[in-house]
Amino acid sequence: MQVRGVHHVSINVEDVDAALGFYVGQLGLVQRPDRPDFGFPGAWLDAGNQQVHLIGGSPPPAQGQHFALQVDDIESVIGELRKAGTDVSDSIPVGSGLQAFLNDPAGNQIELHQVAAG
Secondary structure, three states: OOOOOOOEEEEEEOOHHHHHHHHHHOOOOEEOOOOOOOOOOEEEEEEOOEEEEEEEOOOOOOOOOEEEEEOOOHHHHHHHHHHOOOOEOOOEEEOOEEEEEEEOOOOOEEEEEEOOOO
16 A cells, blocks of 8 residues: 555534634635535635545544644744734744644644745
């Protein structure tokens, strides 16, 4: 078996419209028009070459689970998010990169990750 990468992550959100406002309006993901009607609310979003799938439902209790969005300039992104009223941590070094954390409106934790240059 040879895994080529992560295609998508799925997360539960209590309010799909509020989550769309956050993921599209603040984080800049792009909503895909091709999500079939599965009989429950949700949305598919492009995050670069990967996807985030929103599923209408109760998020699980926070126990450290998260997913990471790679950004080019973490300090600029933190500044933009804070200007928009989003609570986001300061960046901290991890390995040779930087990371910061925030929560979506449903309480799902998101890591912002800047890979080290070079």
